[in-house]
Amino acid sequence: MSKSLFRSLMSNIIKITRKKSSGIGRPTANKMEPRYDYNRQWTLQPKLATKPLFTFKLISYNILAQDLLMQHLYLYMNRPEELLTWRHRLQKLQREIIKLDPDILCLQEMQYDHLAMLVQRLTANSGKRLEYVYKKKTGNRTDGCAIIYDATKFKLISQHGVELYDMNVPLLDRENVALLAKFRLKQSSRDRNAKESQEVVVATTHLLFNPRRSDVRCAQVTKLLNELHIFAANSSKDCSSDSNKKQSLPDSYTTPVILTGDFNSEIDTPPMTLIRSKGTDDSSLNFKLLNPGDYTASTYQHEWITVDYIMHSDCPRSKQKLDVLSVYLLPKIHSCANAGYIPNHYLGSDHYSLGAVFALVPK
Template sequence: MYRYWEPAYNRTKTSQLHNDKKAPNQFRLVSYNILAQDLLVEHLQLYQGIHSKLLHWEHRLEKLKSELEILQPDILCLQEMQYNHLKSFVHELSHKRKVEYIFKKKTGRRTDGCAIIYDRNKFKLNDDQCVEYYTNDVATLNRENVAIMAKFQVRNDPSTEFIVATTHLLYNPRREDVRISQVGVLLRAMAAFSIRGKHSRLPTILAGDFNFTPDTDAYKFLVAQRKFNECVFQMESIDFGRESVSTFQDEWVTVDYILKSIAKDKEKSIEIESTYKLPTAESCTNIGKIPNTFLGSDHFSLAICFSIR
């Protein structure tokens, strides 16, 4: 499967920038649900027809590493990062650059969670905060999903700060009410975490596996404008190509997103320079089931090149 970098300013022009180099003031962010091995084993029936050796963690790790070596992210947002695989995963990424990470395991007994891995030569972590959606006695907030938020400072431009958050929401297709409640908790936490001054916010990127498609009420709730503490806060989803898909759930669908905050007045903003184009459902018919010989997860990676202005 061939994917390429497409300039955000020209969606009609096919770019051959598979190994595109970043400009000096641009950064690359990748979001990836890498499929926790414990979850794969628990739901092995979902991967019938895939050769068992392609499902082994060692094989998948090698494929994930190869893909990330091509993408070369400055910031990597991970979902389904299994905690006992985290250090070895980070070690594989640290051969060519110095990286650090923050991690939050799911509430309860689950072994996976969310992680943000970043290039410490480019960014200083000024603050971080974990979000646990689980709340006692609230029927729509009784699940173990989590989120992480990080406040970064650009090392070669200390006046520039920005927020990166990642999450993995509940999968159960019948419980959109839970996902809507989780989005509400996350947005309120992000709005508070991103405050800078009395009436302004830091530019923010949110990435993750949301387990809902763009035609759902949960998605509309995610991108709706709202006010927190008299300050407007709104996220917009980044376009990865017409009819793009990110995983297979009975059919090829989009449930993974990268979003950015909409700046107002004189606030700094996240500017998307290029996106790593996702495949279409039609093109995926030739791929077959994933993971496979080339891909290490049952989701496709999402990637953007961005600047802050």
């Protein structure tokens, strides 16, 4: 090797060494950290024919209550112990939710004594003015359902906690609950002259897990649908002060409804068939299920399956309707298998989150 070539090689080695020692040229933290959502994407739906009155993003997530994790620790024995601590999982959940940036967040298995801390952290990192409603399970359970919302965009009109327990009904003997909230969308300055208020009902639930008790889940769905039907109904007197207009309106109208949650039921099972069944009168909610993608899964129950859903009503009696602008697709089953069991280094729950962007449009 010539002396000139040797000097050139040594010079390059010294430059590389200096860059490494000074940190120059190192990959950033984001590049070093594998993306936890590499197999997730938002899909765009067909363009709307009508200009939307309001658009918002909603996320639904069973975040795995820490008390339930500890009670069923045998289900998670194949994971490092430090990944199962609430401290670790909270960090991962917080990061994921902030990244998704929802306007409304529906949570299942939200432990009551962890809720305030989660909201505080999300508020501090998002800069939003977050408020929430909550319904704890009946009995001695420490978890329940929560709806967290951006109070700069939504005004809470009413809320209703539904206990799916009824001592007079043999099949309704479990401690599951649902939470219903009616919001009025806060209008921007250009929309304040709108003739009608823009409202939406958001509901979330967590049905019984026992795979053998589809009959119990059907009873729970029946009660939930009845409660939703009542909660979403409005008198025409509430929506207009114009007497001539009142005469042209039906006796009542139905606020559009979004229903989310962990239904512990696959799509072709009786509880989901019952929810999606089309009613015979114009007050029926007629729920439409959002397609989370083909061959996808939301959790692992002896195999990768989907039991978590987002759906919206299509009621003839509603004056406005919900259209879907985008859906956050669930991961493919093969991607779930490759990523391994959850929670893990990147995900804080044993379920995957679901999401959608909705538009409220006039009929």
